[in-house]
Amino acid sequence: MLSTLQVVTTVTVGLMVGVEFSVAVIMSRILDALPGDGRQQGHAHGGRLLGALMPFWYGGSLVLSAVWAVAAWDRSGTPLVVVAAGLLLLSVLMSVLLLVPINNRNKNWTPENRPADWEEQLGRWSRYHYVRVAVIIAAFTLLVTALV
Structure with missing residues (x-):
């Protein structure tokens, strides 16, 4: 049972990392290259789409890693899982305090109602x-390292 939890947790977090890395490195560059209002509209659409999914993914990843840490408390590698869970908690806090407020504004912007500093907000x-x-x-x- 613990092995299944470890695999599910690692795959869940790994997929989240892949999506978020792709957003940072690939999708943002694609959207920023769109002409005219396409850039802002693309970012707004992405904010709506991923903004609906990511709270569950981040929360689920945190819960899975915390359950893993508790279930494997007496085993080697558990300190790494605890630190990983702490980092995932930090990522949730960063999301709620820093990123979500900007995303919540951005996802409702249109070319007609966006603020003058919309580019600065997207940059932040x-x-x-x-x-x-x-x-x-x-x-x-850390989760992968805890497995080996």
């Missing part, structure tokens, strides 16, 4: 997102 979101991606990559790395 991107910088926070890069840090969050680094945090979840570190968590994923």
Whole structure:
């Protein structure tokens, strides 16, 4: 049972890392290259789509890693899982406090109602997102290391 939990947790976090890394490195560049209002509209659509999914993914990853830490408390590698869970908690806090407020504004913007500083706000979101991606990559790395 513990092995199944470890695999499910690692795959779940790994997929989340892949999606978020793709958003940071690939999708943002694609959206930023769109002409006219396409850039802002693409970011708004992405914010609506991923904004609906990611709370469950981040929360689920945190819960799975915490359950793994408790279930394997007396085994080697558990300190790594505990630190990974702490990093995932940090990523959730970063999301709620820094990224979600910007995303909640952005997902409702249109070319007619967006604020004058919309590009600055998207830039700030991107910088926070890069840090969050680094945090979840570190968590994923610790989970994988705990397996070996």
